[in-house]
Amino acid sequence: MKFINPNPFTTRPEITGTFGVVTSTHWIATAVGMSILEKGGNAFDAAVATALTLQVVEPHLCGPGGDVPIILHDVRRGRPEVICGQGPAPAGATIAHYRGQGLDMVPGTGLLAACVPGTFDAWMLLLRDYGTMRPADVLAPAIGYARDGHPIVERACATIATVREQFETHWQTSAAVFLPRGDVPKPGSLFRNPAVAETYGRIAREAESAGADRVAQIERARRTWSQGFVAEAIDRFCRTQDVMDVSGRPHKGVLTGDDMARWQASVEAPLTYQYGRYTVCKTGPWGQGPAMLQQLALLQGFDLDGMDPTSAAFIHLQVECAKLAYADREAFYGDPAFVEVPMATLLSDAYNAERRKLVSDSASLELRPGRIDGFGGVVTLRRADGQRAAAGAGEPTVGRLGQASGDTVHFDIIDRDGNMVTATPSGGWLQSSPVIPELGFPLGTRAQMFWLEEGLPGSLAPGKRPRTTLTPTLALRDGQPYLAWGSPGGDQQDQWITQFFLRHVHCGMNLQEAIDAPAWHSEHFPGSFWPRTARPGVMVVENRVPAATIDTLRQRGHVVEVGDDWSEGRLTAASREDPWRRAAANPRGMQGYAAGR
Known part of the structure; x- marks a missing residue:
């Protein structure tokens, strides 16, 4: 017996073709992914460009400071694989430290909930081992939309409005980015984040300084993130800033540059x-x-x-x-x-x-x-x-x-050769933590998923991935x-x-x-x-x-x-x-x- 849909009408057609398809939670990111396929890139090149663009056009849903799991099928390897872009808890993230702050849960906002940001290294790993393009190629669309602007969506504006008082009272570095001219941006208005454009532009320039070899450029980009100016800015911000969080009290972070230098994304079987x-x-x-x-x-x-x-x-x-x-x-x-x-x-x-x-x-x-x-x-x-x-x-x-x-973003891409990739990037939302001014983005808050009780599978421990x-x-x-x-x-x-x-x-x-x-x-x-x-x-x-x-x-x-x-x-x-x-x-x-x- 087969169910017969009594209402076969759909809101839009199922897209069908033979060249390739891209689908995502934002039309600009979808267009960027298709543009990469049109330029001769494969599904994995398109995935990196799509993901980086989503960070710019949906900053209330994901950001450079967040995390990502990726599942892919590469026709050359003939098997599905998982890339883990979920950064672990910092070395200083112990139950004793949080309990010593008078906490029984990891706060849902602020610096104490920051794990190692995992997205960038995961995307560079995907680009190196499965893609064909160079860092500058896949970074260019995100840099352009951050520098020149994009029409900000209504939900981003609504999210900014809900945390406006928090920004103005406690997180002034966020207010400087997301309250341009001191007000919540209007839906559809042109929104820019020049600091993010400069961060990714500097990474692209550093990568190109490694010479003509594509892999060398990608490795230079990874080091620039985890051991260069990005890690230095994150380390300095966590050490020096007392940040108000949802507990009602300000706290410094425990994430360090050394935590970032010690971690890399990894590949595993699904x-x-x-x-x-x-x-x-x-x-x-x-x-x-x-x-x-x-x-x-x-x-x-x-x-x-x-x-x-x-x-x-x-x-x-x-x-x-x-x-x-x-x-x-x-x-x-x-x-x-x-x-x-x-x-x-x-x-x-x-x-x-x-x-x-x-x-x-x-x-x-x-x-x-x-x-x-x-x-x-x-x-x-x-x-x-x-x-x-x-x-x-x-x-x-x-x-x-x-x-x-x-909450989060998602995309799926299949190219003409049959390569497939699906990913759910998240974290580093504009409302999660204050913007690090030199970088233009906040850190994530994934550590809130840990428990502060000993002996549970999800108990907090240094170096452990949150569920x-x-x-x-x-x-x-x-x-x-x-x-x-x-x-x-x-x-x-x-x-x-x-x-x-x-x-x-x-x-x-x-x-x-x-x-x-x-x-x-x-x-x-x-x-x-x-x-x-x-x-x-x-x-x-x-x-x-x-x-x-x-x-x-x-x-x-x-x-x-x-x-x-x-x-x-x-x-x-x-x-x-x-x-x-x-x-x-x-x-x-x-x-x-x-x-x-």
């Missing part, structure tokens, strides 16, 4: 799960990606073919399986270089057969992680009870009632690279990513239909961001979910909150089915676009 014809690839448990694989392992035991993806039965099954997977995320996930994570068991048929028995016709209101002897930790629940995070705290993710307020929520996805079909997709959205990412996949695989929807379809998310489990609260049983759905479905979900015990019609997720997706390249982008927020030919 974690995979076989779901019917599909081999789904995610990061390891230093990210939340395995939570999607665990959802699939649970859902594998249900017959979803032909189900209506807006029915109460479909939504209930996905949400209840998500609750179990995310409970295990809290109990077991952490940096596998520091803690042993029993992923083989968590993805095994036997374990999930037992976990699947917990899924009933009624909504669970408890957090129920599995039990695996010798592994995991006790999950601490902080009930929200209506509490809202202070302005600028945590990740600026989807708010109550699904009101989109931004990021960033989670791009790549899937093979019948052993061949087929699909790349993802979404911004913090803890919601692997919920929307899973929903998209189920609609595409079980309901026969094309990429654009699967993105446009009504969506939802659960807030049942502890959030990854300050103040780490949970809302047991709460499910937020778009108003386009049928009223009868909402009534049935409530009868089943779900606490359903109804958001706006188009308020859940910012998915993009691209597929390869030779000779075709296809792509689609989310209409929500009116920024994301796909392009191709």
Whole structure:
């Protein structure tokens, strides 16, 4: 039985071509990626230029001081790989240090939450080992938009407005950049950040000074970032500035130039799960990606073919399986270089057969992680009870009632040769930490994902990667690279990513239909961001979910909150089915676009 979509109309066409496709959360970045393909670059060259441009045009969603996981398939190597651009905690980031500051959580803003910025080195690693271009080639679009300006989007202006008082009172270096002429910029006005243009311009010049060899230029660029003027400015700022953060008190940072010099991005094999014809690839448990694989392992035991993806039965099954997977995320996930994570068991048929028995016709209101002897930790629940995070705290993710307020960026690219790349850059948001004036950008706040209790998989430790929520996805079909997709959205990412996949695989929807379809998310489990609260049983759905479905979900015990019609997720997706390249982008927020030919 095949589900027949009663409303096949989509907000835009599924892009189809044979030359290549780029899809991202901002139309300018998509255009930049396509321009690189047109110039003869491959998908990996285009990825670097796209990512650097996103830092400029969506500064409320990502920045040079942030982090990124990348999943790629290089036709020459013939296998999917992960690049970890998630920088670790600094050497001075100990539980004792933070407890000594009177803290029981890592603040969601300011310098104490800064890990080593991982994005730039990750992009240079991708360029060196998989790309064909030079640093100046891929830096040029970002430099141009930072120097000459770009039309600032409405959500960036709204974000600046929410933290205006913080900027004017405490973070004057941020006010100097994001409150030009002392006021919040108007949506669509030309916005510039000349300091970022100069930072990247100086790196490009330093790279070219290494001579004509492309690899030598890339290595010089990497050193300029991690051991040169960028690292020096970050070290000096963290040592000398007492920065007000969400705790209500100012703190100096612990990140140093030595921390930056000691770290480099790395390549590793993806974690995979076989779901019917599909081999789904995610990061390891230093990210939340395995939570999607665990959802699939649970859902594998249900017959979803032909189900209506807006029915109460479909939504209930996905949400209840998500609750179990995310409970295990809290109990077991952490940096596998520091803690042993029993992923083989968590993805095994036997374990999930037992976990699947917990899924009933009624909504669970408890957090129920599995039990695996010798592994995991006790999950601490902080009930929200209506509490809202202070302005600028945590990740600026989807708010109550699904009101989109931004968070992260995402893109997917496939070139004519079939190379594929998917990435979810984030962190270093304009509202996360004050701008370092010599550089034009702030640091990230990913360390807020650590716990300040000893003995947990996610406990803070120097050199340890925080369990990021960033989670791009790549899937093979019948052993061949087929699909790349993802979404911004913090803890919601692997919920929307899973929903998209189920609609595409079980309901026969094309990429654009699967993105446009009504969506939802659960807030049942502890959030990854300050103040780490949970809302047991709460499910937020778009108003386009049928009223009868909402009534049935409530009868089943779900606490359903109804958001706006188009308020859940910012998915993009691209597929390869030779000779075709296809792509689609989310209409929500009116920024994301796909392009191709």
